[in-house]
Amino acid sequence: MIDAGTPTLLLRLFGEVRLCEAGKDISPRSRKTRALLAYLSVMPSQSAARYRLADLLWSDRADEQARGSLRQAIAEVRRCASGSPMLFVDRDRVTINLFRITTDLYEIESAATARNMPELARLMAQVSGGFGDDLNDLAAGYDEWLSIERTHLHEAITAIVLKAATETLERADPGDLKMILRGLDQIDPWNEEIARLGMRIDRLVDDRASLHRRFKRLEEGLGREFGAVPSSETRAVFTALTKLGSEEPTKDGAVTWLTPEKLPSSQIAPLTIIVSRVLVDPDGPDADLAVICEEDIRVALIHLPDLRVVTLNAANAEQVEIMCAGAVGVYMLSGRLRRLGSSLRVNLQLSNLQSNVVIWSEQLRLENADPAATVDHVVERAVGAVLPSINRDLPSRMAQRASNDRDAALLYTEARLKVKSARTLEAARSGCVLLDRVVEIDPRHLGAHLLLARMYHTDFWQMMAGHDVAAFRARANEHSGEAARIDPNNVEVQVRRAWCRLREGEWRLAQEGFERAVSTLPHDADTINPCAAGLCYLGELAQAETLMQRVFRLNPFPPPDYHADYAVVLSLGGHAVEAEEHFDVSGEVGILYLAARLANLSRLGKAGARVAVAVRPAFLHGFQAAWQPARTPTTNDILQWFADTVPVRLATHRQRLYGGLAAALVEA
Structure with missing residues (x-):
């Protein structure tokens, strides 16, 4: 007779198959015994014929040996726990006692069906992989069954959980929903329906960083695993949620009066941005709103580095053309505002006036927004997209310009592109050589001094270690001091x-x-990002989190280091799982980020x-390549380098980073 009552044992089927009692792992040691339990637990009747089990798991043995192995497996199950039996066995069949054993599969299905989202989130948080991940390559018959059953179960559980999450999207706790999605990612990591729902949840809670991470991870995973790309439906969802534009030729209203031949070289601002009117019905109710948007956009753009801002109107077109002469790139930012109910x-849209190509565009739909909120949103989106979009467009412009080693504007733009894209020490050094040349030509070139200060402050993007750090910091202070003398109020x-000052304590x-820099220039992602990183090291994690979310909101093309910097914020905040997700999708292989990732992984x-x-050898190889002394670096050398490079204020955060890295290196 079967004993009724609440099951006291839990069989975990997702990830490694494990049998647990009151949280304690009491799993059979034999993989085939665990495979037996997994098989019985998902059978429609939770039962199977003895000959079927023997043939499925021990087909490589004679009949008598196979039956003997089955008896041994049954005996091993019985030894796992006392009390009422886990299996009912007779001459012909073996049946699992579901009044004694429940499964994570059953509990997940029950919670999803009942729309018990907190319980579903708790269960999905414990999912560590697909069905029976540790049961591959046991026996030919079992492997074939497992492959088919795994696909079926993954599809079934994904459909049930997705339906529950979708139907409760507006009322469930966002934290629960994100935990549920994380579990689904473990089961089926490249499922586009999961990714689309995840992106909607990310946008619902205004987590732009996770939204970009989710799409980037899907895109890379599909390409790596299947040689495929996200579907048009998934791309459309991503575009709608991030308001990301695309490059296409300009059509109506293209401005063609500037050509490359009309742009002779001279030593002025290397980039020019022209603000045209925000078009609107002049007699409509939003005419004043359009004027305010245009004025606020212009004021915000003036503070961005490396830009000259010009206002275009019919009366001064010739004067504007003269002011744009010599610029490496000339761009027009324009807009149209319409009331629909x-x-x-x-x-x-942002257009390159020399090629007549739209390099960025976006459509905003604002429902019942008050005028102040409307202006803030329009300015944020327009100004935030300018420099990232131009930086993507500049390499093609530079390729069309003739080299001139006496043109500071051209040299600076070339150096800026070179150091920002440098992946080797040689490339970084060559960029700095160009910057030194710019300073030689124009000792008061603000941009060159600032970029040199940054390169020396970051040890050439952390491509050097074991060198004279004090000398590099002195060079950084020298260039930043010179920049302050040139323009002390520059952001x-x-x-x-x-x-x-952070590095000096x-x-x-x-x-x-x-904080002053962010308040002065709130719409430039590339200015906000290093400020967020600095505040993170100072222990101001709430501020850093808010600023990093703004960075992802502003920049329609977030570079990999945004994800890596955000991962450090999450790691210091104790969110190790989320931090690893951003480290992973960033793809950053700089030794600073790899060290921070190792510290996080140790937890x-x-x-x-x-x-x-996989991460540890990559870090050690990179560190050895960056190491300047002739001797081999020791663990203490690595830890000293990390302390010199990452100036952390709070003792708890130092322990998470320095202690975590030390633990990760000891494990090696």
């Missing part, structure tokens, strides 16, 4: 000076500098140790 539709000068002055137990097996 209770909603306001704003179309924005980027404030950022560089704040980093100098002047915490209060550093924080004031970062993820067995799962972290498995990933660290």
Whole structure:
């Protein structure tokens, strides 16, 4: 007779198959015994014929040996726990006792069906992989069954859980929903329906960083695993949620009066941005709103580095053309505002006037927004997209310009592109040589001094270690000091000076500098990002989190280091799992990020140790390549380098980073 009551044993089927009692692992040691339990638990009747089990798991043995092996497996199950039996066995059949054993599969299905989202989130948080991940390559018959059953179960459980999450999207706790999605990712990592729902949840909670991470991970995974790309439906969802534009030729209203031949070289600002009118019905109710948007966009753009801002109108077109002469790139930012019922539709676009190509566009739909909120949103989206879009477009412009080693504007733009894309020490050094040449031509070139300060402050993007750090910091201070003498109120000068103070332990002055820079230039992602990183090291994690989310909101083309910097914020905040997700999708292989990733992985137990097996050699190889002295670096050398490179204010955060890296290196 079967004993009724609440099951006291849990059979985990997702990831490694494990049998647990009150949280304690009491699993059989034999994989085939665990495979037997997994098989019985998903059979429609939770039962199977003895001959079927023997043939499925021990087909390589004679009948008598196979039956003997089955008896041994049954005996091993019985030894796992006392009390009522886990299996009912007679001459012909073996049946699992579901009044004694429940499964994570059954509990997940029950919670999803009941729309018990907190319980579903708790269960999905414990999912560590697909069905029977540790049961591959047991026996030919079992392998074939497992492959078919795994596909079926994954599809079934994904459909049930997705339906529950979709139907409760507006009322469920966002944290629960994200935990549920994380579990689904473990079961079926390249499922586009899961990714689309995840992106919608990310946008619902305004987590732009995770939204970009989710799409980037899917895109890379599909390409790597299947040689495929995300479907048009998935791309459309991503585009709608991020308001990301695409490159296409300009059509109506293209401005063609500027050509490359009309842009002779001269030493002026290397980039020019022209603000045209935000078009609107002049007699409509939103005419004043359009004027305010245009004025606020222009004011915000003036503060961006390396730009000259010009206002275009019919009366001064010739004067504007003269002012644009010599610029490496000339771009027009324009917009149109229309009222449609209770909603306001704003179309924005940025065009390269030399090629007549739209390099960025976006359509905003604002429902019942008050005027102040409308202006703030339009300005944020327009100004935030300018420099990232231009940086993507500039390499093609530079390729069309003749080299001139006496043209500071051209040399600076070439150096800027070179150092920002440098992946080797040689490339970084060659960029700095060009910057030194710019300073030689024009000793008061603000941009060159600032970029040199940054390169020396970051040890050439952490491509050097074991060198004279004090000398590099002195060079950084020298260039940032010269920049301050040229333009003490410049925002980027404030950022560089704040980093100098951070490394010197002047915490209060550093924080004031970062906060002042962000308040002065709130729409430039590339200015905000280093400020967020600095505030993170100062222990101001809430501020850093808010700023990093703004960075992902502003920049329609977030580079990999955004994800890596955000991962450090999450790691110091104790969110090791989320941090690893961003480290992973960033693809960053710089030794600073790899060291921070190893420190984070040391807190993820067995799962972290498995990933660290690949990350640790990459870090050690990169560190050896960056190491300048002739001798071989020691563990103490590595830890000293990390402490010199990452100036962390709080003791708890130092322990997470320095202690975590030390633990990861000891494990090697």
